[in-house]
Amino acid sequence: EIVLTQSPGTLSVSPGERATLSCRASQSISSSFLGWYQQKPGQAPRLLIYGGSSRAAGIPARFSGSGSGTDFTLTISRVEPEDFAVYYCQTYAISRTFGQGTKVEIK
Amino acid sequence: EVHLEESGGDLAQPGGSLRLSCAASGFTFSDYAMSWVRQTPGTGLEWVSTISGGGDDASYADSVKGRFTVSRDNSNNTLFLQMNSLRAEDAAIYYCATPDKVFVHWGQGIPVTVSS
Numbered sequence: 001e002i003v004l005t006q007s008p009g010t011l012s013v014s015p016g017e018r019a020t021l022s023c024r025a026s027q028s029i030s031s032s033f034l035g036w037y038q039q040k041p042g043q044a045p046r047l048l049i050y051g052g053s054s055r056a057a058g059i060p061a062r063f064s065g066s067g068s069g070t071d072f073t074l075t076i077s078r079v080e081p082e083d084f085a086v087y088y089c090q091t092y093a094i095s096r097t098f099g100q101g102t103k104v105e106i107k
Numbered sequence: 108e109v110h111l112e113e114s115g116g117d118l119a120q121p122g123g124s125l126r127l128s129c130a131a132s133g134f135t136f137s138d139y140a141m142s143w144v145r146q147t148p149g150t151g152l153e154w155v156s157t158i159s160g161g162g163d164d165a166s167y168a169d170s171v172k173g174r175f176t177v178s179r180d181n182s183n184n185t186l187f188l189q190m191n192s193l194r195a196e197d198a199a200i201y202y203c204a205t206p207d208k209v210f211v212h213w214g215q216g217i218p219v220t221v222s223s
Contacts, residue, residue: 035209044202044213045152056211088152092208095168096142096154 002026004089004099012107019076021102023089028069033093036065036074039101040085048087049074079104109133109212111203116217119193123221129186129203129214137161137181140207143188145199146216153199156188157207171197193221 003026031052037045049065115127143155156177204210
């Protein structure tokens, strides 16, 4: 089973700043099998990125995904107030596995 | 617009059973694989099971294999999860989602409590 480790656990940023979230896989995976989700309290997760770097429908361009091998990154170019949430990476390379999440909070 | 709505969540005793349902609308249900994903504060998000569009192929997480059974009724656009031999660690919010690898659409989730 592939284990995904996200860092940091909590990221404190001010609105307008850049946020960089990391997801490290326990073994090399194709970026084609990596996704990112956003979850706000009381809501279901929302797909942001699939295939490592493709934005899902309706997702603003400030969200971007990158990476390869074992290291993947979700970048929010300029954090908006509505972006404060928990973010999860997920792989579907062998099985479907989620990371433990990174909370983006207001600094 | 795609809409998924779970029902059937409740309190069950350890060793007991529950059946979750997920009513789907807004898309051609039989064309898409469907999945169950659960979430707890302790273990986070965990994929539980996936069933193919035709219902003839299903897969399960090791943690539920042999205890949970996924099925679907394509004539009524409904997904099911039969949960038997429930354990305390099965307590979670259960989401139905689609399709099978990356989860584009999610229901609002339904809580399952396992306690004596």
